[in-house]
Amino acid sequence: MQTNQIRQSFYQRYREKFGHLPWYKRYEFLLPLSLFIILLGIFLPSGRPSNAIGWVLICTFIFIVLLWVVGVLTDVEKPRWLRAIAAFGLIFVFGFSFYRYSGARWDLFTKTFLNPSMMQGAWSELLLGLEMTLKLALVSMLISTVLGLIIAVLRSFKNPILEFFLIIYIDFFRAIPLIVLLVFVYYALPFLGIALDPYLAAILAVSLNYSAYVAEVFRSGIESIHRAQVEAARSLGLRSLQAMRLVILPQAVRVVVPPLTGLMVALLKDTALATIIGLPELLYKGIQTMIWKANPTPLVTVALIYLLVLLPLTRFSSYLERRSKKWVKSAR
């Protein structure tokens, strides 16, 4: 009782004096810490350390910087410039540590990774690969979307036997890794007398795999539409397929488009797995030219091409998501 009162009054006095800021957000803590960081920074080893003490020093340094950044960034009342320094400082410290201590030969960077002379004659190969990737992606998108939609509509009829088999289908193709499916279709099915060329095998595997995901997305979209909508449609004399086509699906599609776009982006990325069955798509061509030129520049180019194609798509999908949120809100 006695000590409790004393403790309370101690905190009270402390708070009256310094406000309610916790210790790690206070300048009394952060300022000395900054000095300490600079001091420690001077004594950091300049290259990959040879002994354990060097590593301990580096880790301590990073830890202290983290503490400082947390102290600054968690307090919204700190000035903007300081918070900006904290954010950039964090990125800089990690980048710089990697640059300094990974032991990489940075002097070789541009010559190996960004060497234009190594792209001579490689462009046409890579573009052929891109064409194949896009062809595979588009055909698979079409098939998996149509198949997934059909499965979702069939499931909405709630026929227990049909639903049982559809759930098995969906669970199976969602659970099996795409790369396993690819290898199975291309290397194992020929033993049964079904020999597909890599292109068809890739389309089959990717479409089956993604149709299961698409079916789930469509199902959740259909189920998000209120039962009362079906009742209203049926009460007007519409048959159940008409109700689905004219009332449920048009509304479900708006809900479904953002997650569906996300799936399609993932599908486009996953086409790179077809490399393993020797389909000459973008990644395969990149690896081939890398071996031919004995230089990884073509592979870096491939990565950049993927980014160039996919970044706008991911932006587009998050734009759709924001827009659909607005739509859903206005429909309430």
Next chain:
Amino acid sequence: MGEERQVMIETIDLHKYFKDQHVLKGISVKIYKGEVVAIIGPSGAGKSTFLRCINRLEEPSSGKIYIEGVDITSPRVDMNKIRSEIGFVFQSYNLFPHLTAIENIKLAPVHVRKIPEKEAEQKGLELLKKVGLEDKAHAYPDQLSGGQQQRVAIARALAMQPHMIFFDEPTSALDPEMIREVLDVMQNLAAEGMTMLVVSHELGFIREAATRVLVLADGCVIEEGLPRQLFNNPQHPRTKEFLSKIL
């Protein structure tokens, strides 16, 4: 009134169970052409379930239902054909949010009745005029007030030129100042001789427009009669109790 009137709806010993809950306990009623029958009763009495069973939005558990002489509990009956002759107005309007008012109205005539688009549009505009919303033809449901949405919903039901219309508490989701505009539309319909089955507690409307009142309690019809007679002189103690609460 001695002449034989056409029976529009007849239910014989209608029962409905939800799992082990006995919601309708043997309802037998006859509803004649041109009647406006109000169904009142405490909540949970099975009023909505009764309406929904008659056009089989809910499957009745046992009993017979005849719509214009057709036994609709028989498995061979074309329920879509029957439903297209019965308008249904819901408590929560249930307009299609992705379609404009006029598109809501002409959807069923075009796709069920196979009426040409142009003609259906013409008819739809006439109906919108009838419910006082000719200027809202191209508004989406979320741009309309509750009362306006419910009037569009009534126009949508009328567009099928149904032989009868069911109203399931059409005004209970509405703000007080919007109730009047919906009731006016319903009153006009009643005056035109439409057969109507109305679950509602709008006593003013029932007094003015209803030709008969059924009182439902605990899944049974406990009393029926002319509105004035029933309101002024209820016989059954449960009716008295219920009326004393809402009058």
